[in-house]
Amino acid sequence: MNEQMWRAIVDCDPAYDGQFYYGLQTTGIFCKPSCRSKTPNPENVRIFLTTGDAKKAGLRPCKRCRPEEPFRLTSEEELAQKAAAFLTQHCHQPLSLQQIAAELFVSPYHLQRCFQKVMGVSPAKFLLRKRLKAAQHLLGNTQESITTIALQVGFQSSSHFSAVFHKETGCSPTAYRQCQSQGTKKPTASL
Ligand SMILES: [Zn+2]
Incomplete structure:
Protein backbone atom coordinates (compact mmCIF):
# COMPACT_ATOMS: atom_id res chain seq x y z
CA MET A 1 0.00 0.00 0.00
CA ASN A 2 1.41 3.40 -0.91
CA GLU A 3 0.89 6.70 0.88
CA GLN A 4 -1.65 7.85 -1.72
CA MET A 5 -3.80 4.75 -1.23
CA TRP A 6 -3.65 5.10 2.53
CA ARG A 7 -4.75 8.75 2.31
CA ALA A 8 -7.64 7.71 0.06
CA ILE A 9 -8.78 5.20 2.68
CA VAL A 10 -8.44 7.65 5.56
CA ASP A 11 -10.25 10.39 3.62
CA CYS A 12 -12.91 7.97 2.28
CA ASP A 13 -12.09 9.53 -1.06
CA PRO A 14 -14.59 8.46 -3.77
CA ALA A 15 -12.16 9.62 -6.44
CA TYR A 16 -10.31 6.32 -5.90
CA ASP A 17 -13.32 4.01 -6.10
CA GLY A 18 -12.83 1.45 -8.83
CA GLN A 19 -9.06 1.93 -8.78
CA PHE A 20 -8.43 -0.43 -5.89
CA TYR A 21 -10.07 -2.21 -2.95
CA TYR A 22 -8.79 -2.81 0.53
CA GLY A 23 -9.29 -5.87 2.64
CA LEU A 24 -8.88 -6.51 6.33
CA GLN A 25 -7.74 -9.94 7.45
CA THR A 26 -9.03 -9.12 10.92
CA THR A 27 -12.66 -8.72 9.83
CA GLY A 28 -12.51 -10.81 6.65
CA ILE A 29 -14.17 -8.13 4.53
CA PHE A 30 -13.09 -5.86 1.71
CA CYS A 31 -14.18 -2.31 0.93
CA LYS A 32 -14.03 0.50 -1.58
CA PRO A 33 -11.73 3.41 -0.65
CA SER A 34 -14.79 5.61 -0.02
CA CYS A 35 -16.30 3.23 2.57
CA ARG A 36 -17.36 5.18 5.64
CA SER A 37 -16.54 2.34 8.01
CA LYS A 38 -14.03 2.97 10.79
CA THR A 39 -10.51 3.82 9.60
CA PRO A 40 -8.59 0.53 9.79
CA ASN A 41 -5.21 -0.11 11.34
CA PRO A 42 -2.83 0.24 8.36
CA GLU A 43 -0.97 -2.88 9.45
CA ASN A 44 -4.03 -4.99 8.76
CA VAL A 45 -4.80 -3.53 5.35
CA ARG A 46 -4.24 -5.49 2.16
CA ILE A 47 -4.72 -3.85 -1.22
CA PHE A 48 -6.46 -5.56 -4.15
CA LEU A 49 -6.87 -4.28 -7.67
CA THR A 50 -10.02 -6.28 -8.37
CA THR A 51 -12.89 -7.65 -6.30
CA GLY A 52 -11.98 -11.08 -7.70
CA ASP A 53 -8.53 -10.93 -6.14
CA ALA A 54 -10.03 -9.96 -2.79
CA LYS A 55 -12.44 -12.88 -2.90
CA LYS A 56 -9.68 -15.29 -3.89
CA ALA A 57 -7.90 -14.19 -0.74
CA GLY A 58 -10.95 -15.36 1.22
CA LEU A 59 -12.54 -11.97 1.91
CA ARG A 60 -16.23 -11.06 1.71
CA PRO A 61 -17.61 -7.82 0.22
CA CYS A 62 -18.56 -5.19 2.80
CA LYS A 63 -22.31 -4.80 3.27
CA ARG A 64 -21.97 -1.09 3.79
CA CYS A 65 -20.09 0.11 0.70
CA ARG A 66 -21.00 -2.87 -1.55
CA PRO A 67 -17.76 -3.01 -3.52
CA GLU A 68 -19.19 -5.50 -6.01
CA GLU A 69 -22.06 -3.37 -7.22
CA PRO A 70 -21.52 -2.37 -10.81
CA PHE A 71 -19.56 0.80 -11.05
CA ARG A 72 -21.98 3.10 -12.79
CA LEU A 73 -21.46 6.78 -12.67
CA THR A 74 -23.59 9.60 -13.87
CA ALA A 124 -11.65 25.38 -3.85
CA LYS A 125 -12.54 24.01 -0.43
CA PHE A 126 -11.58 20.49 -1.47
CA LEU A 127 -8.21 21.75 -2.67
CA LEU A 128 -7.71 23.77 0.49
CA ARG A 129 -8.32 20.72 2.68
CA LYS A 130 -5.83 18.66 0.68
CA ARG A 131 -3.23 21.40 1.06
CA LEU A 132 -3.80 21.87 4.76
CA LYS A 133 -3.59 18.13 5.39
CA ALA A 134 -0.34 17.98 3.46
CA ALA A 135 0.90 20.97 5.47
CA GLN A 136 -0.05 19.35 8.78
CA HIS A 137 1.85 16.25 7.76
CA LEU A 138 4.96 18.30 6.91
CA LEU A 139 4.69 20.42 10.05
CA GLY A 140 4.50 17.34 12.22
CA ASN A 141 7.10 15.23 10.45
CA THR A 142 9.76 17.56 9.04
CA GLN A 143 11.90 20.47 10.15
CA GLU A 144 11.12 22.52 7.03
CA SER A 145 10.41 26.21 7.62
CA ILE A 146 6.85 27.51 7.49
CA THR A 147 7.68 29.37 4.27
CA THR A 148 9.06 26.27 2.59
CA ILE A 149 6.03 24.24 3.63
CA ALA A 150 3.64 26.96 2.46
CA LEU A 151 5.19 26.92 -1.01
CA GLN A 152 5.46 23.14 -1.07
CA VAL A 153 1.75 22.63 -0.49
CA GLY A 154 0.70 25.14 -3.13
CA PHE A 155 0.31 28.45 -1.30
CA GLN A 156 1.78 31.58 -2.85
CA SER A 157 3.12 33.05 0.37
CA SER A 158 3.70 32.04 3.96
CA SER A 159 1.52 34.86 5.32
CA HIS A 160 -1.44 33.72 3.26
CA PHE A 161 -0.77 30.13 4.31
CA SER A 162 -0.58 31.06 8.00
CA ALA A 163 -3.79 33.07 7.85
CA VAL A 164 -5.71 30.28 6.11
CA PHE A 165 -4.24 27.59 8.35
CA HIS A 166 -5.28 29.54 11.42
CA LYS A 167 -8.76 30.20 10.10
CA GLU A 168 -9.41 26.56 9.19
CA THR A 169 -7.76 24.76 12.07
CA GLY A 170 -7.96 27.25 14.90
CA CYS A 171 -4.23 27.51 15.54
CA SER A 172 -1.14 28.84 13.79
CA PRO A 173 1.26 26.56 11.90
CA THR A 174 3.93 27.20 14.54
CA ALA A 175 1.60 26.33 17.41
CA TYR A 176 0.47 23.24 15.56
CA ARG A 177 4.06 22.08 15.14
CA GLN A 178 4.88 22.73 18.79
CA CYS A 179 1.91 20.68 19.93
CA GLN A 180 2.90 17.86 17.60
CA SER A 181 6.50 17.82 18.77
CA GLN A 182 5.43 17.77 22.41
CA GLY A 183 3.18 14.83 21.63
CA THR A 184 0.16 16.59 23.09
CA LYS A 185 -3.26 16.00 21.67
CA LYS A 186 -4.03 17.58 18.34
CA PRO A 187 -5.17 21.11 19.10
CA THR A 188 -6.87 21.56 15.78
CA ALA A 189 -10.29 20.82 14.48
CA SER A 190 -10.21 17.83 12.17
CA LEU A 191 -10.27 18.93 8.58
ZN1 LIG B 1 -17.04 -1.06 3.24
Missing part, protein backbone atom coordinates in the same frame (compact mmCIF):
# COMPACT_ATOMS: atom_id res chain seq x y z
CA SER A 75 -21.78 12.10 -16.04
CA GLU A 76 -21.84 14.53 -13.12
CA GLU A 77 -20.22 11.99 -10.82
CA GLU A 78 -17.67 11.15 -13.43
CA LEU A 79 -16.76 14.78 -13.91
CA ALA A 80 -16.54 15.40 -10.16
CA GLN A 81 -14.31 12.36 -9.68
CA LYS A 82 -12.02 13.35 -12.51
CA ALA A 83 -11.77 16.83 -11.05
CA ALA A 84 -11.08 15.44 -7.57
CA ALA A 85 -8.36 13.17 -8.92
CA PHE A 86 -6.84 16.11 -10.81
CA LEU A 87 -6.94 18.32 -7.72
CA THR A 88 -5.38 15.60 -5.59
CA GLN A 89 -2.60 15.04 -8.10
CA HIS A 90 -1.86 18.72 -8.62
CA CYS A 91 -2.64 20.16 -5.19
CA HIS A 92 0.99 21.15 -4.65
CA GLN A 93 0.89 23.72 -7.42
CA PRO A 94 -1.16 26.88 -7.85
CA LEU A 95 -4.48 26.00 -9.51
CA SER A 96 -7.47 28.00 -10.63
CA LEU A 97 -10.98 26.81 -11.37
CA GLN A 98 -10.49 27.99 -14.96
CA GLN A 99 -7.41 25.80 -15.32
CA ILE A 100 -9.10 22.69 -13.99
CA ALA A 101 -12.18 23.30 -16.12
CA ALA A 102 -10.02 23.73 -19.21
CA GLU A 103 -8.21 20.50 -18.37
CA LEU A 104 -11.54 18.65 -18.24
CA PHE A 105 -13.10 20.41 -21.25
CA VAL A 106 -16.04 21.91 -19.36
CA SER A 107 -17.05 25.39 -18.30
CA PRO A 108 -15.90 26.61 -14.87
CA TYR A 109 -19.54 27.12 -13.91
CA HIS A 110 -20.53 23.57 -14.82
CA LEU A 111 -17.54 22.14 -13.00
CA GLN A 112 -18.23 24.16 -9.87
CA ARG A 113 -21.89 23.11 -9.81
CA CYS A 114 -21.27 19.38 -10.43
CA PHE A 115 -18.42 19.18 -7.99
CA GLN A 116 -20.37 20.85 -5.23
CA LYS A 117 -23.36 18.59 -5.83
CA VAL A 118 -21.41 15.30 -5.90
CA MET A 119 -18.64 15.98 -3.39
CA GLY A 120 -20.54 18.25 -1.02
CA VAL A 121 -17.80 20.90 -1.10
CA SER A 122 -16.57 23.38 -3.69
CA PRO A 123 -13.42 22.54 -5.67
